[in-house]
Amino acid sequence: xxxxxxxxxxxxxxxxxxxxxxxxxxxxxxxxxxxxxxxxxxxxxxxxxxxxxxxxxxxxxxxxxxxxxxxxxxxxxxxxxxxxxxxxxxxxxxxxxxxxxxxxxxxxxxxxxxxxxxxxxxxxxxxxxxxxxxxxxxxxxxxxxxxxxxxxxxxxxxxxxxxxxxxxxxxxxxxxxxxxxxxxxxxxxxxxxxxxxxxxxxxxxxxxxxxxxxxxxxxxxxxxxxxxxxxxxxxxxxxxxxxxxxxxxxxxxxxxxxxxxxxxxxxxxxxxxxxxxxxxxxxxxxxxxxxxxxxxxxxxxxxxxxxxxxxxxxxxxxxxxxxxxxxxxxxxxxxxxxxxxxxxxxxxxxxxxxxxxxxxxxxxxxxxxxxxxxxxxxxxxxxxxxxxxxxxxxxxxxxxxxxxxxxxxxxxxxxxxxxxxxxxxxxxxxxxxxxxxxxxx
Amino acid sequence: xxxxxxxxxxxxxxxxxxxxxxxxxxxxxxxxxxxxxxxxxxxxxxxxxxxxxxxxxxxxxxxxxxxxxxxxxxxxxxxxxxxxxxxxxxxxxxxxxxxxxxxxxxxxxxxxxxxxxxxxxxxxxxxxxxxxxxxxxxxxxxxxxxxxxxxxxxxxxxxxxxxxxxxxxxxxxxxxxxxxxxxxxxxxxxxxxxxxxxxxxxxxxxxxxxxxxxxxxxxxxxxxxxxxxxxxxxxxxxxxxxxxxxxxxxxxxxxxxxxxxxxxxxxxxxxxxxxxxxxxxxxxxxxxxxxxxxxxxxxxxxxxxxxxxxxxxxxxxxxxxxxxxxxxxxxxxxxxxxxxxxxxxxxxxxxxxxxxxxxxxxxxxxxxxxxxxxxxxxxxxxxxxxxxxxxxxxxxxxxxxxxxxxxxxxxxxxxxxxxxxxxxxxxxx
Numbered sequence: 001x002x003x004x005x006x007x008x009x010x011x012x013x014x015x016x017x018x019x020x021x022x023x024x025x026x027x028x029x030x031x032x033x034x035x036x037x038x039x040x041x042x043x044x045x046x047x048x049x050x051x052x053x054x055x056x057x058x059x060x061x062x063x064x065x066x067x068x069x070x071x072x073x074x075x076x077x078x079x080x081x082x083x084x085x086x087x088x089x090x091x092x093x094x095x096x097x098x099x100x101x102x103x104x105x106x107x108x109x110x111x112x113x114x115x116x117x118x119x120x121x122x123x124x125x126x127x128x129x130x131x132x133x134x135x136x137x138x139x140x141x142x143x144x145x146x147x148x149x150x151x152x153x154x155x156x157x158x159x160x161x162x163x164x165x166x167x168x169x170x171x172x173x174x175x176x177x178x179x180x181x182x183x184x185x186x187x188x189x190x191x192x193x194x195x196x197x198x199x200x201x202x203x204x205x206x207x208x209x210x211x212x213x214x215x216x217x218x219x220x221x222x223x224x225x226x227x228x229x230x231x232x233x234x235x236x237x238x239x240x241x242x243x244x245x246x247x248x249x250x251x252x253x254x255x256x257x258x259x260x261x262x263x264x265x266x267x268x269x270x271x272x273x274x275x276x277x278x279x280x281x282x283x284x285x286x287x288x289x290x291x292x293x294x295x296x297x298x299x300x301x302x303x304x305x306x307x308x309x310x311x312x313x314x315x316x317x318x319x320x321x322x323x324x325x326x327x328x329x330x331x332x333x334x335x336x337x338x339x340x341x342x343x344x345x346x347x348x349x350x351x352x353x354x355x356x357x358x359x360x361x362x363x364x365x366x367x368x369x370x371x372x373x374x375x376x377x378x379x380x381x382x383x384x385x386x387x388x389x390x391x392x393x394x395x396x397x398x399x400x401x402x403x404x405x406x407x408x409x410x411x412x413x414x415x416x417x418x419x420x421x422x423x424x425x426x427x428x429x430x431x432x433x434x435x436x437x438x439x440x441x
Numbered sequence: 442x443x444x445x446x447x448x449x450x451x452x453x454x455x456x457x458x459x460x461x462x463x464x465x466x467x468x469x470x471x472x473x474x475x476x477x478x479x480x481x482x483x484x485x486x487x488x489x490x491x492x493x494x495x496x497x498x499x500x501x502x503x504x505x506x507x508x509x510x511x512x513x514x515x516x517x518x519x520x521x522x523x524x525x526x527x528x529x530x531x532x533x534x535x536x537x538x539x540x541x542x543x544x545x546x547x548x549x550x551x552x553x554x555x556x557x558x559x560x561x562x563x564x565x566x567x568x569x570x571x572x573x574x575x576x577x578x579x580x581x582x583x584x585x586x587x588x589x590x591x592x593x594x595x596x597x598x599x600x601x602x603x604x605x606x607x608x609x610x611x612x613x614x615x616x617x618x619x620x621x622x623x624x625x626x627x628x629x630x631x632x633x634x635x636x637x638x639x640x641x642x643x644x645x646x647x648x649x650x651x652x653x654x655x656x657x658x659x660x661x662x663x664x665x666x667x668x669x670x671x672x673x674x675x676x677x678x679x680x681x682x683x684x685x686x687x688x689x690x691x692x693x694x695x696x697x698x699x700x701x702x703x704x705x706x707x708x709x710x711x712x713x714x715x716x717x718x719x720x721x722x723x724x725x726x727x728x729x730x731x732x733x734x735x736x737x738x739x740x741x742x743x744x745x746x747x748x749x750x751x752x753x754x755x756x757x758x759x760x761x762x763x764x765x766x767x768x769x770x771x772x773x774x775x776x777x778x779x780x781x782x783x784x785x786x787x788x789x790x791x792x793x794x795x796x797x798x799x800x801x802x803x804x805x806x807x808x809x810x811x812x813x814x815x816x817x818x819x820x821x822x823x824x825x826x827x828x829x830x831x832x833x834x835x836x837x838x839x840x841x842x843x844x845x846x847x848x849x850x851x852x853x854x855x856x857x858x859x860x861x862x863x864x865x866x867x868x869x870x
Contacts, residue, residue, distance in 0.1 A: 043575030044582065076726070115738060118721065125550045125595050125616070128653070130562050130572035137559045138566060146559045148652060152485030156656050164657030165726055165856075169595070170617045174857035177723040183738065186721035186859050187624055190548070190595035190616045198613060202628060209631055211719070211742075226574035227558075233578075234587035292611030293540065298508075299600040300591055311540050311609055315637075430591075431600040432612055 005287040009095030009269030010381045011087040015051035024385035032246035047238035049245040050224045051262035051369035058086040063102040083265035084172035084220035095269040118184030120203045122195020122219035122373035123169040127227035184212040192428035195373030201290035220265035221372030250397040251334030251363040262369030266378035285438040291315025299430040302343035308433040309347025320437035324355035328419030329392045334363030345405035361407045366396030376426035449708040450530025450696030452522040456492035465812045468820045469841040473673030473794040487659040490672035492689035492796025511589040513551030518692035519598040519646035530696035543638040544612035545629040547621025547645035547800040551592040557584045620855030623803030627717035639702040644804035646692035678761035678790035681829040686762040689796025693804035716747025716864030733774030739860035747864035751779045758806045758851040761790025789837040793823040803853035810849035
């Protein structure tokens with residue numbers, strides 16, 4: 001069955017602003033959202049820069065009954081979940097479906113069959129906020145030592161009763177589903193940086209097999225967190241250019257020093273083209289094909305020949321039924337961590353073949369840092385809005401592109417977009433690579 | 442054209458055994474895997490017991506045990522289960538196309554270094570009760586083991602299996618709580634039906650038997666704190682005196698192939714997967730919709746996908762957690778879908794002895810369905826001593842039962858409202 005899939009709504013909560021247009025504007029202007037870490041005292045960390053989301057309100061723009069729910073539940077939602085809910089709300093509001101009049105007691109989204117509305121999120125295992133454990137940990141000490149006996153007897157009773165629910169990786173979908181009464185398939189993919197594009201891949205597959213008519217595909221993650229920054233500091237993946245934050249994230253640049261921790265959420269509304277056409281929806285783009293691959297180089301390694309990225313891109317291009325030379329642009333992952341950038345470049349060379357000379361390659365993390373599971377779809381949302389204007393934006397902070405990459409990087413100034421077919425790819429170190437081809441409409 | 446999907450290999454480590462056969466025989470015998478917690482000192486925790494996987498030597502299952510030295514229990518379980526599944530399917534290296542082979546695994550977290558976390562938090566806690574991240578990091582950067590920290594990521598099970606077995610196609614890792622591995626297998630079916638891949642290692646792996654896991658469930662009062670002195674009595678699905686589930690752990694991995702691929706390589710076929718249904722409650726964070734809206738939708742969709750009538754189902758592997766709400770609503774949902782036949786179809790919960798394997802539960806329960814089809818016998822719900830008027834179906838109480846078993850339905854309903862059901866049947870060419 002060859003059902004066509006279209007994107008009809010964009011929602012994003014990013015360090016560059018709330019809403020996909022805010023991110024698109026920052027990308028066009030080459031404005032970095034990276035600054036010193038303010039979320040916590042990063043004093044002893046090697047990397048003290050991050051792209052932080054500031055001031056977003058997950059209850060903005062939605063009905064009163066919905067905002068009551070969000071406000072009541074916010075205390076059991078880690079920031080990842082709050083951002084996901086906010087981005088999902090933006091995507092649903094953007095897609096133009098009637099939301100239903102609360103005063104007239106209408107249900108939300110009264111014109112759709114809610115059993116055919118589902119969602120797939122790329123999420124991560126969210127570490128606990130340290131303050132949640134501080135009191136209980138202190139109460140657990142016996143003779144100057146932390147003990148499990150103390151924890152069981154005196155720590156647990158001091159914990160916040162719904163603590164576990166604040167951090168579960170499927171709560172993004174749970175709350176979003178409750179808000180919008182989405183009773184269709186609901187999944188949460190924990191595949192790190194590849195999560196967002198794999199969510200797009202699975203959501204498209206579910207629409208294609210006819211198990212839903214509307215699917216949200218999303219990704220959300222905060223890496224601006226004392227535990228996550230520490231984890232990546234321990235393995236030296238993070239940029240240490242602490243003195244000049246806006247220049248800290250340098251995708252494919254010779255002077256890159258590592259990833260910059262970011263955070264955010266991005267959600268797309270996908271529909272079967274038949275359904276979207278019938279309701280006269282505004283369509284941003286068509287999902288032509290998706291693909292995925294996996295590294296076999298080791299669980300913390302990037303394969304030197306980029307075969308995971310190559311497999312993902314080849315599969316997406318083949319599924320789209322196009323040739324690499326048909327592509328107008330590539331939006332690369334480009335996290336600015338040298339082994340990962342090199343592996344991706346090798347994979348793109350392999351997948352693009354002779355077209356590699358002509359297809360412009362851009363990347364967005366110079367603006368946003370690495371938003372983890374949110375990155376793929378936030379970058380896709382931004383790319384859709386920016387590239388529709390006919391220009392491929394340059395890679396921020398790529399002043400001296402790595403000559404060994406062998407890619408047609410867009411550097412310094414935008415280049416004209418020659419075709420409306422766009423390839424986007426994301427990859428997780430040691431694991432999954434994902435890619436999608438969309439056609440701008 | 443929709444391709445048929447068959448199971449050609451199974452591997453499993455559970456609290457009841459380190460092989461599929463051992464777990465199955467113990468289940469039929471009604472033996473319990475639930476014991477006092479020996480993974481960590483839980484003496485003062487509200488719940489002091491769990492269903493734990495016996496010790497095993499990872500070196501028996503992997504090329505280089507050192508690659509797994511920092512891995513969590515979840516990854517080690519998956520490595521063992523996957524190795525046995527691959528051997529069971531006779532899927533030798535070089536006989537499959539790595540980029541057309543896929544992994545889809547419902548997987549939880551690695552094993553948290555709880556002491557380092559807590560000691561670093563204590564070190565960083567000021568007089569105001571707030572934690573200074575800088576001071577937390579001062580100790581954490583010295584104490585934490587970098588590679589062990591990376592093993593926290595839930596995609597590590599998939600990553601390890603890809604590296605160990607050279608699987609380079611699409612891999613997915615999902616975590617929809619208790620429904621994860623049923624959903625993983627269901628989505629894997631679709632990847633095979635459409636021909637996107639030839640073979641999938643699909644299943645689940647999880648251990649939440651760590652201090653924060655038990656803490657989290659105790660706080661939610663979801664796990665039983667009763668029968669401390671006879672913990673094998675604590676998991677009581679459908680019994681009037683049920684008081685929550687018992688945490689288990691383990692992994693089951695299956696080799697799924699499309700039929701043409703399996704036939705072409707002369708594979709032995711365990712069973713055919715014919716139906717998958719997936720829904721969300723969209724109701725509340727932990728409570729199930731009281732009218733069973735989500736679970737009944739998942740079951741109906743799975744039956745429709747399989748093209749079977751309710752009366753053709755010979756056995757239901759219940760989600761049957763042993764919480765008051767789940768068992769009541771699952772019973773109601775089965776009645777909604779099956780009508781009067783609900784009273785005739787045997788439905789049991791292996792969680793009564795295996796405990797709740799969370800992300801690994803669905804795959805493990807599907808495995809028991811496959812064995813039920815092989816042996817024409819259904820496993821019992823143990824500890825069903827006092828009937829509950831709201832749970833009045835045939836739960837196969839306390840003893841395995843010989844039965845005609847050709848087609849089974851396996852249910853998983855997750856915390857957070859994800860509901861998934863699978864239909865598996867004897868393979869008939």
